[in-house]
Structure formats: structure tokens, C-alpha cells
Amino acid sequence: MPVFWLILIVLAVAAAGFVFGRGRALGKAGGNRRRLHSLPAYYGWNVALKVLVPAFGVLAGWLLVQPLAVNQLVTADLPATAVSEDTTIGLVMSDVRRVADGLDAVVAQGIMTSEEAATLRVEFTDVRARLAEAGVALGSDVTAQILRAAQEYRSLNRIGGFAMTAVVLLAALGGLALGLSNSTPEYRARNVVEEGIRALLIAAAMLAIATTLGIVLSLIFNTIEFFRIYPASDFFGSLTWSPSFGGGSELGIWPLLWGTLYISVIALLVAVPVGLFSAVYLSEYAGARTRAIVKPLLEVLAGIPTIVYGLFALLTVGPLLMRVFGDDGLGWMQAGTAVMTAGLVMGVMLIPFVSSLSDDIINAVPQAMRDGSYGLGATKSETIRQVVLPAALPGIVGAILLAASRAIGETMIVVLGAGAAARLSLNPFDAMTTVTAKIVSQLTGDADFASPEALVAFALGMTLFVITLGLNVFALWIVRRYREQYE
Structure with missing residues (x-):
């Protein structure tokens, strides 16, 4: 499922949770707000936050980890002959991703089915011609090793996408169930919501700090790597x-x-x-x-x-x-x-x-x-x-x-x-x-x-x-x- 639609579904579940949580708290109190510890809206926000925070947290973490994991798995399965003296593993993986995107485009345009794309063999098919039908141009011929790696890359991404959808929806539904179970008159919903909002504000501030540290550290590490292969004295001492x-x-x-x-x-x-x-x-x-x-x-x-x-x-x-x-x-x-x-x-x-x-x-x-x-x-x-x-x-x-x-x-x-x-x-x-x-x-x-x-x-x-x-x-x-x- 596309990430956009997954986000819309989670937001819809959160909105439904807000309505049901507020109504459940009022129902438990017999419609009398004075019997509630907090205002009815706080019970609704309590359910909505319990849906949004874990679901979006899982979604953000998954989107960060999945590309790294897929790249690692595909790279590990590449044979040593796939990397020649004139290229690097980074360039090979760039070709793999380009072919995988081309296969997705071919399937999306109905030129071939998903099963045909997964079993396509370079020995019997002009892959460049099939991809060209979908408007995907490649700079060089596709080897059998690159094609197999692209098919594996595409398969792992599809599996990861299905798993992400399932886990995110389970997190949202689990948060919905937990929030509704807490919608009782004696539950301190206002305290929980205010502490939750405070935690989100702290997390936003920490994210800004972490982003700054990440930028600085990436500069430092890559600069150190540069000075390992190129003398710092030449970098700062040369006028050319x-x-x-x-x-x-x-x-x-x-x-x-x-x-x-x-x-x-x-x-x-x-x-x-x-x-x-x-x-x-x-x-x-x-x-x-x-x-x-x-x-x-x-x-x-x-x-x-x-x-x-x-x-x-x-x-x-x-x-x-x-x-x-x-x-x-x-x-x-x-x-x-x-x-x-x-x-x-x-x-x-x-x-x-x-x-x-x-x-x-x-x-x-x-x-x-x-x-x-x-x-x-x-x-x-x-x-x-x-x-x-x-x-x-x-x-x-x-x-x-x-x-x-x-x-x-x-x-x-x-x-x-x-x-x-x-x-x-x-x-x-x-x-x-x-x-x-x-x-x-x-x-x-x-x-x-x-x-x-x-x-x-x-x-x-x-x-x-x-x-x-x-x-x-x-x-x-x-x-x-x-x-x-x-x-």
C-alpha cells in the first residue's frame, strides 16, 4: 500500500478514535460531565494520540530502516564478478535500483505482469527494449547478475511494504483498543494528554538537535576519510x-x-x-x-x-x-x-x-x-x-x-x-x-x-x-x- 494512503487510514482511525473515546467516556458517566475527571475532549485526544504516536513512530522507523536493510541484503547476494575493476559496489547498486524502478514502471503500465517481471531472464529477453517501452532508458546493457539483483531488490521492497502496512495498522488498532479501554470516568485523561503533548514537544526539540548533530558528524567523518587519502597539507597549503x-x-x-x-x-x-x-x-x-x-x-x-x-x-x-x-x-x-x-x-x-x-x-x-x-x-x-x-x-x-x-x-x-x-x-x-x-x-x-x-x-x-x-x-x-x- 502506498505510504500516502497508509497515512490517511491512520488519520481516519485516529479521528474515529477521538469520536468513540469521547462518546464512550460520556456514556460511562451517564451523560453527566461532572462525573468525569477531565473534559470529554481529553478522552478523545487520549485515544487519538494512542493511535497516532505508535503508528507514525513505526512508520517513520520502518521507512528509515527498510532501504538500508534491503541494500545490505542485495549487496550480500551479489557475486564477486558483478563488481569489475572499473566500477564500485555503489555504482552497481545504482544500476540495480534503476533496473528495479524500470521493472516497476513496466508492471505499472501493463506491459508485463508482476510475475513476468519477477521471472524475466536476460538470456531470452532484451531487457533494455522492454524497459524502453515504459520510457526507462539505461546507459548500458543489463547483465544477468544485475537483473537478478534488481528482481531481488524489487521483491524485498514489496515484502517490506506489505509487512510495514500490517505492522502500522496493528499498532494503530492496538492503540485504539487501549485508548477506548481507558475511556472511563476516573481515568486522568487530561494529565495523560498534557504529558503526551509535552513528550512530543521534547521529541521535536531533540529531533532538531539530532539533525544538527547528524549533519555535523557526517561532515566530520567524510572529511576525515578525505584526509586519509589526500594530505591535509596539500589541501590547506596548495594555491591550485x-x-x-x-x-x-x-x-x-x-x-x-x-x-x-x-x-x-x-x-x-x-x-x-x-x-x-x-x-x-x-x-x-x-x-x-x-x-x-x-x-x-x-x-x-x-x-x-x-x-x-x-x-x-x-x-x-x-x-x-x-x-x-x-x-x-x-x-x-x-x-x-x-x-x-x-x-x-x-x-x-x-x-x-x-x-x-x-x-x-x-x-x-x-x-x-x-x-x-x-x-x-x-x-x-x-x-x-x-x-x-x-x-x-x-x-x-x-x-x-x-x-x-x-x-x-x-x-x-x-x-x-x-x-x-x-x-x-x-x-x-x-x-x-x-x-x-x-x-x-x-x-x-x-x-x-x-x-x-x-x-x-x-x-x-x-x-x-x-x-x-x-x-x-x-x-x-x-x-x-x-x-x-x-x-
């Missing part, structure tokens, strides 16, 4: 970035790091003054009507997809800069893709991050501080410079940090606006690239995941993580230092 999946790569991070920081600095030089000045105007000078029009227009910039900004950089800003700084102008710029192109467009994208957050922070400064400044004879501009902005400085630093983190992690604007050249140059009109752009390029394609050319993406990601953490620590130091003056 020249990956080659055929071997002999030079994977120095400094050209990428320089491009990332260079583009981010230009973007912040555009976004911070414009965003901060617009925030000061909107919060201190603009009238209510002007503010109601201008602020939403500024915030529209935050909703534009980054690919649109990238196209804007490629088709508009780049050619515009070429007219001024290119061969027809000052002669400083060789092509439209350059650090300046990406930096300017990224700065425009970051304006609403700085403006909107700074505006909210400035508005949060107590009016009493402004009134006190006016009472001492200060003008409006003096009050803003010497009272409002210093008081709002911790929040403004946070807004600038958010914009800096956004700039460091941007990809599409860099790919389309800055080019792909990894170089060390001070000329802002040269093409360069960033760490995030190279992470994408190194993990794209069918490269061996165990090669240093692919694992380097995790080392690059870990480097960005450390840089962002350093920015957070520095911002926290700034916030604490200046906050002491106003608290």
Missing part, C-alpha cells in the same frame, strides 16, 4: 585547484575560499549600507503610508528565487558592466561573468535581510530613550546616531551576520554570474568561483564516491561550517560587549 577524476588532482582550497570571501565582501558592501539606511528611513523618517508601501516592496526581493537573480546577473548586469568596464569602455573586464557581477546582484538579494531585520530591531528600541535624548536638546539625527543605532547595534550585527551567512552559502548567482574559474586575483572584474559552487560540481555525475575528488566536497563543507561558526562567535562577542552599556 585542479581536480581530475583520472588522477593527479590538486585540491587546494585557497582559490575557492578567496572567491567566496571576495564575492561576499562585495555583496555586503552593497547590502549593508543600503539596507541599514533604508531601515533607518522607514523606522524614523517615513510616514505610515510610505512605510506601508515601501517595506512590502523591499521584502518582495527576499521571495525571488536565486536562479532568477542568477539569470539577472547573466543577462542584464554582466552585459551592462561590460559596456562600462569591457573592451568598449575602460578595458578592465574580459567577460560578463565576474566577481563584480555576482557581488552586485547578491548584494541586491541581501538588502531585504538587512533592511527588514534592522527595521524591526530599531523599532524595538524603547521610545523613552528617544524622548530622553530630545529632552536633553539633541536633534533627530543626533538621537539616531548616538542613541538609537548604538542601542540597536546587537540586533543589527545579527542581521549583518545573517546576510553574511546567506552570501557565503549562495550558489546559483555564483554559477551564473561569477563563472567557474578557481583563481587568486585582486581584480574584481575577473571570473572566479566559490566553495559552494565547487561542492555542487564535485558531487554531480557518476564519479566514484570514495575518490578524493568527490570526498573533497565534505572537506569544503566542513571549512564553510567552521567559518560560519567563527562568524557567530565573533558576533556574540560584539553583542555582549555593547549590550553591557545599555542594560
